[in-house]
Amino acid sequence: MSITQPMTSIRAYTGPYERWLFTQELGYPFAFPALREKYQYVAAIYKGEISPDIERSAALRFPPLWPSADSSRTVTPFAFINTADDLPGHKMPAIKIAQSSPHKTALDCSSAAPQRFDYRVNVPIHADSWVAEDKYEVEAALCGWKKPSIATKVIVAVIDDGIPFGHRAFLDAQGGSTRISHCWLQAARVSQKKSAVPFGREYVNAEIDTLRASAADDDALFYRLAGAVDMDFAEIGSTLCRRMTHGAHVMGMCAGNGATFTEQLDDSVQIIAVQLPNTVAWDTSGFGKEMHMLSALHYIFNRATAIAAEATKQGQPVEELPLIINFSYGWNAGRHDGESDMEIAIQQLLEARAKCQPKTALVMPSGNTFDHKMHAQFTEFDFSSNCNSVSDTVSIGWQLPPDDRTSSYLEVWLPKHFDPAGYLVRVSSPAGQTLQSQAELYINPVSEDHAVKQQASTDQQHFTELTIAGKNIGQLSSERHNGNRWRVLLALIPSTYCAAEERRSPAGLWKIDIIREDGAAQLGDTELIDIWLQRDDDPVSLKMGGRPSYLVNLPRSSAVAERSPSIDRQLSGVTGYGR
Numbered sequence: 318m319s320i321t322q323p324m325t326s327i328r329a330y331t332g333p334y335e336r337w338l339f340t341q342e343l344g345y346p347f348a349f350p351a352l353r354e355k356y357q358y359v360a361a362i363y364k365g366e367i368s369p370d371i372e373r374s375a376a377l378r379f380p381p382l383w384p385s386a387d388s389s390r391t392v393t394p395f396a397f398i399n400t401a402d403d404l405p406g407h408k409m410p411a412i413k414i415a416q417s418s419p420h421k422t423a424l425d426c427s428s429a430a431p432q433r434f435d436y437r438v439n440v441p442i443h444a445d446s447w448v449a450e451d452k453y454e455v456e457a458a459l460c461g462w463k464k465p466s467i468a469t470k471v472i473v474a475v476i477d478d479g480i481p482f483g484h485r486a487f488l489d490a491q492g493g494s495t496r497i498s499h500c501w502l503q504a505a506r507v508s509q510k511k512s513a514v515p516f517g518r519e520y521v522n523a524e525i526d527t528l529r530a531s532a533a534d535d536d537a538l539f540y541r542l543a544g545a546v547d548m549d550f551a552e553i554g555s556t557l558c559r560r561m562t563h564g565a566h567v568m569g570m571c572a573g574n575g576a577t578f579t580e581q582l583d584d585s586v587q588i589i590a591v592q593l594p595n596t597v598a599w600d601t602s603g604f605g606k607e608m609h610m611l612s613a614l615h616y617i618f619n620r621a622t623a624i625a626a627e628a629t630k631q632g633q634p635v636e637e638l639p640l641i642i643n644f645s646y647g648w649n650a651g652r653h654d655g656e657s658d659m660e661i662a663i664q665q666l667l668e669a670r671a672k673c674q675p676k677t678a679l680v681m682p683s684g685n686t687f688d689h690k691m692h693a694q695f696t697e698f699d700f701s702s703n704c705n706s707v708s709d710t711v712s713i714g715w716q717l718p719p720d721d722r723t724s725s726y727l728e729v730w731l732p733k734h735f736d737p738a739g740y741l742v743r744v745s746s747p748a749g750q751t752l753q754s755q756a757e758l759y760i761n762p763v764s765e766d767h768a769v770k771q772q773a774s775t776d777q778q779h780f781t782e783l784t785i786a787g788k789n790i791g792q793l794s795s796e797r798h799n800g801n802r803w804r805v806l807l808a809l810i811p812s813t814y815c816a817a818e819e820r821r822s823p824a825g826l827w828k829i830d831i832i833r834e835d836g837a838a839q840l841g842d843t844e845l846i847d848i849w850l851q852r853d854d855d856p857v858s859l860k861m862g863g864r865p866s867y868l869v870n871l872p873r874s875s876a877v878a879e880r881s882p883s884i885d886r887q888l889s890g891v892t893g894y895g896r
Contacts, residue, residue, distance in 0.1 A: 329409060329410070329411065329412075329436060329437070330364075330435060330436065330437045330438075331409065332437070332778070332796060333778070333780070333792065333794040333796060333804075333806040333808070334602055334603070334604040334605075334726075334806070334808075335409065335437070335438060335604075336780065336792070336794070337602075337724070337792050338352060338602065338604060339352075339408045339409040339438075340408070341408065342789050343782070343789060343808075343810075344724045344792070344808060344810060345408055346816040346817070346818050347722075347723060347724050347810055347811055347815065347816050347818070348600075348724075349596070349599035349600045349601075349861060350551065350599065351440060351441050351443070351551075351552070351596050351599065352440065352441060352600075354441075356399060356410075356441035356442070356443070356444070357398060357399050357444050357447070358396060358397070358398060358399060358441065358442040358443075358444065358446075358447045358516070359396060359397055359398075359399050359410040359438060359439070359440075359441055359442065360394070360395075360396050360438075360439035360440055360441070360442055360605065360608035360609060361394075361395055361396065361397060361436045361437060361438050361439050361608055362392055362393065362394050362395070362437050362607050362608050362611065362658060363392070363393045363394075363395055363435065363436045363437075364391060364392055364435060364436075364437070364658060365391060365435060366391070367390075367393055376397055376398055376412055376413060377395050377396070377397050377412075378396040378397070378453075378515035378516070379393070379394070379395050379396075379515065380394055380395075380396075380515060380612035380615055380616055381455070381458065381513065381514065381615060381616050381619040381620070382615045382619065383615050383618035383619040383622060383666070383670075384622075384669065385619075389665070389669075390662075390665065391661060391662070391665065392607075392611065392658050392659075392661060392662035392665075394607070394608040394609075394611040394612040394615065395436075395608070396442055396515060396516060396608070397410075397412045398412075399411065399441075400412065400413045409438065410438050410441075412436070437658075438605065439604075439605035439606070439607060439608040439609070440596045440597070440600065440604075440605040440606070440608075440609075441596070442504075442516050443504065443550075443552050445506045445507065445550065446503075446504050446505065446506060446507060446516045446517050446552065446594075447507070447515075447516050448507050448512040448514065448515055448516060449507070452507070452509070452510070452511055452512050453511075453515060454511045454512070454513060455513055456513070457511045457512065458513040458619075458620070458623055459521070459623055459627070460511060460513070460521075461521050461523050461524055462498070462499075462521040462522060462523060463521075463522055463523045464627055465489075465494075465496075465498075465522075465584065465587060466489075466494075466584070467489075467583070467584040467585050468628060469498075469585055469586075469587045469624055469625075469628055469638060470585040470586070470638065470639070471585065471586045471587075471638060471639045471640075471641070472498075472586075472587050472588070472589060472621050472624065472638050472639070472640045472641070473571050473572040473586055473587075473588050473589075473640075473641050473642075473643075474588070474589040474590065474591075474617040474621070474640065474641070474642040474643070475564065475568045475571055475572070475588070475589075475590050475591070475642070475643050476590075476591045476593065476610070476613045476614070476617070476642065476643070476644045476645075476646065477563055477564035477567050477568065477591075477592065477593070477645055477646075478556060478562065478563055478564050478592060478595070478597075478598065479556040479557055479559070479563055479564040479565060479592070480500065480502070480562075480564040480565075480568060480590045480591075480592040481536075481557065481562065481564065481565045481568065482495075482497050482500040482520065482525060482543075482545070482590055483495075483525065483529055483532070483536060483539040483540060483543065483545075484536065484565070484573075485575075486569055486573035486574055486575050487568070487572065487573060487574075487588060488574075489584045490581075490583065490584055493526075494522065494526055495522050495525045495526055495529070496522075496572070496582075496584060496586065496587055496588050497520075497522060497525055497587075497588045497589075497590060498521070498522050498587040498588060498589055498620070498624055499519065499520070499521055499522075499589045499590070499620045500519070500520045500521075500525070500589070500590040500591070500592070501514055501517060501518070501519045501520075501591045501592070501613070501616055502517050502518050502519075502520075502545060502553070502592045503516065503517040503591065503592060503593055503594050503609055503612070503613070504516075504517055504552035504553055504592075504593075504594030504595065504596070505517050505518035505544050505545065505547075505553055506518070506544050506547065506550060506553075508544070514616070517594075518544060520543065528542050528543050537558065540557045540558075545592075546558055551595060552594050552595050552596060553595070554595055556595075563645065564590075564592065567643055567645050568588075568590065568643075571641070571643050572586060572588045587624060589616075589617050589620050589621065591613035591616060591617065593609050593610070593613065593646070594609060596609075597609055597610070597646070599861060601723050601724070601726075601851060601852055601854070601861065601863050602724065602726050602808075602851050603648045603649070603650055603651065603726070603851045603852070606646075606648075607659045607662075610644075610646060610659065611659065611662050611663075613644075614644070614662075614663065614666055614679075615666070617640075617642055618640075618666060618670060621637065621638060621640050622635060624638065625637050625638045637670070637674035637677075638674065639674065639676035639677070640670070640674065640676070640677045640678070641677075641678050641680065642678070642679045643680045644679060644680065644681055644682075645681075645682050647681065647684065648851075649684075649686060649691055649849060649850060649851055649852045650726065650728045650849035650850065650851045651728070651849065652730060652798065652802060652804075653847065653849070653895055654733065654802075656733075656799060656801070656802070657799075658799075667679060686852070686893075687893035688893055689865065689867060689893075690867035690868045690869070690891050691849065691850040691852075691867065691868065692847070692848065692849055692850070692868070692891070692892060692893065692894075692895045693713050693847075693848040693868050693870075693890055693891045693892060694845045694846065694847050694848065694889065694890075694895065695711045695831070695845065695846045695848075695889060696840060696844075696845060696889055697839055697840035697841070697844070698889070699711045699889055700833055700839070700840070701839075709832070709833040710830050710831065710832045710833070711830070711831050711846070712828060712829065712830045712831070712871045713828075713829050713848055713868055713869070713870070713871065713890075713891075714826050714827065714828055714829075714868065714869030714870070714871050715727055715807075715826070715827040715828075715829060715850075715866060715867075715868060715869070716825070716826050716827075716866055716867050716868075716869050717747075717809065717812050717822060717824050717825060717827060717866050718812065718824060718864040718865070718866060719812055719813065719824040719864075720812065720813045720824075720862075720864060721811050721812040721824070721853065721863060721864040721866070722811045722813055722815045722861065722862030722863065722864075723811055723853060723861050723862060723863035723864075724808055724809060724810055724811060725808070725809045725812075725822070725850075725851075725853055725866050726806065726807070726808050726809075726850065726851040726853075727806070727807045727829065727848065727849070727850055727851075728804055728806050728807075728848065728849045728850075728851075729742060729804065729805035729806075729807075729829070729831065729846065729847070729848050730803075730805075730846070730847040730848075730849070731802065731803040731804075731846055732802070732840065732841070732845065732846070733801055733802045734801055734802070735802075735803065735838065735840075735844065736761075736838050737760035737761045737795075737803050737837075738761055738837060738838070739833060739834040739835075739836060739837025740759070740760045740761075740831065740832070740833055740834075740837055741757055741758070741759050741760070741831075741832040741833075741834070742757065742758050742760065742793065742795070742805050742807075742829065742830070742831055742832070743756065743757040743829075743830040743832060744756040744757065744783065744791075744793060744807060744827065744828070744829055744830075745827065745828040745829075745830070746823055746827060747823045747824070747825030747826050747827060748825065748826075749823075749825075750785065750823040750825075751785070752783055752784065752785060753784045753785055753786065753787065754781070754782060754783055754784045755781075756781070756783050756791075756793060757781075757793075758779060758781050758793045758794070758795055758805070759779075759795075760779075760795045760803055760805060761777065761779070761795065761797070761803065762779060777796060777797040778794065778795070778796040779794060779795045779796070780792060780793070780794045781793050781794075783809075785820075785823070788820035789810075789820065790809060790810050790820055790821070790822045790823075791807065791808060791809040791810065791822065792806070792807070792808045793805070793806075793807050794806050794808075807829065809822040809827075810822050811862075812824040812864075815862070826869060828871065829848075831846060847895065848868065849895075850865075850866060850867070850868065852865070853865045853866055868891045869891070870890045870891050
């Protein structure tokens with residue numbers, strides 16, 4: 318989907334998740350609340366080098382980036398003003414880079430050569446979190462910040478939810494000043510002061526101390542005064558009213574002091590914290606989280622440099638300080654090979670900072686779903702042991718629970734650079750239910766004979782819909798992700814009637830067959846076909862009504878059954894292990 322203006326091509330990438338979540342006839346009615354509401358501001362990521370003209374456009378907002386000028390950056394987070402109202406019938410957000418302000422320069426649309434701007438939509442940003450144009454000043458980064466009395470030697474940063482930035486565990490040794498240098502609540506309502514962040518609210522140490530003094534020892538009052546608790550604002554909500562939060566546990570372990578800690582951190586350790594919006598936890602598809610997460614990393618690197626600059630002698634190059642970041646978020650599905658957009662962006666940031674400060678570390682989670690039956694993998698042996706004269710087939714079961722009020726997602730990933738010609742994915746509904754449409758898709762159709770309601774594009778994407786009794790209940794798609802690895806996505810609507818829709822997916826055991834026709838390429842000795850499910854639980858207090866699905870091993874041929882059990886568990890079928 319795109320809009321074209323004179324000499325400017327603005328193109329929104331519409332992949333399988335975007336197509337599903339922004340189409341009324343598909344998954345839009347069941348999307349998380351923020352996506353179903355009318356919204357004016359949208360998070361996004363851009364892939365490629367951003368020209369200075371585009372970066373200065375009044376239509377766009379960038380978070381504090383690090384380094385501020387970097388032509389080698391290939392993934393950039395940004396936000397924009399939604400102009401989709403100009404496109405009747407479309408729910409996909411759109412950008413018009415055609416406006417200007419006294420403070421910024423619009424694109425020069427009279428240029429002889431057209432500009433190309435490709436981006437991928439992420440989740441919306443609430444209007445109450447969007448900083449007004451006259452309040453937004455990037456140069457206000459250290460406004461109100463006070464230099465610590467003891468020179469900073471190390472910076473510890475945390476990205477999480479429920480950040481207890483007023484807690485006494487993060488005070489200095491005298492108990493009078495906070496060790497939290499900067500804290501960004503990405504979804505807080507904006508204040509009336511100048512802001513160096515484009516959305517949400519930033520707190521610096523002096524402001525935190527002032528708020529603590531106003532609230533005395535009343536933590537609940539502190540968070541109300543700070544706007545960190547807001548019962549009428551779902552993006553913030555009441556998370557910090559709970560006795561325990563994930564962010565409290567993590568930040569306490571990383572940088573907290575207290576009676577339960579045998580070793581206390583001294584005041585030379587300063588803290589930077591970023592609290593992600595509830596939107597990031599709402600969605601169970603894995604869609605649209607990158608902008609806020611990547612913005613958080615850029616913000617931390619940016620503010621760490623600002624702190625170091627204050628400690629560097631005037632006229633000397635900035636001596637970056639050691640930095641440790643804890644980032645306890647991730648995805649269940651995806652490539653799992655280090656080449657997703659987010660993984661590439663993180664690696665580029667770490668490599669760039671390691672050049673000026675090798676003592677930089679990012680701590681990531683190893684996952685909480687090892688026994689949740691959310692991953693399966695197949696080898697060449699699984700195909701060859703089931704061979705017949707027509708085709709080879711491997712199969713997996715997908716158990717959808719009843720009363721699931723959110724969409725469910727299954728991804729099939731082929732090996733990198735693997736040619737899928739002759740590979741077909743077929744979907745069968747639970748017993749007693751009949752799919753009206755032909756629920757199969759050649760991963761990369763080579764002729765019209767293989768096309769089943771498919772829409773091929775320059776991104777090599779192919780789609781077909783699943784219907785029961787004339788009503789759409791699912792989408793089956795394939796795409797060559799990032800130009801080097803094929804992914805098949807199966808998305809299904811909730812298994813119960815909800816959102817005023819007269820359609821639902823059948824609960825029960827679905828079957829997914831991966832069929833290889835005669836003459837198609839075989840898997841190499843070290844190559845695997847991976848199957849991943851997206852998380853589909855119900856985040857605390859968000860009340861989405863999600864229930865997790867899981868994968869099921871189906872009966873196999875005798876050749877597979879005779880394989881060593883220990884090898885079978887690790888290399889084939891449902892497994893907690895994965896790349």
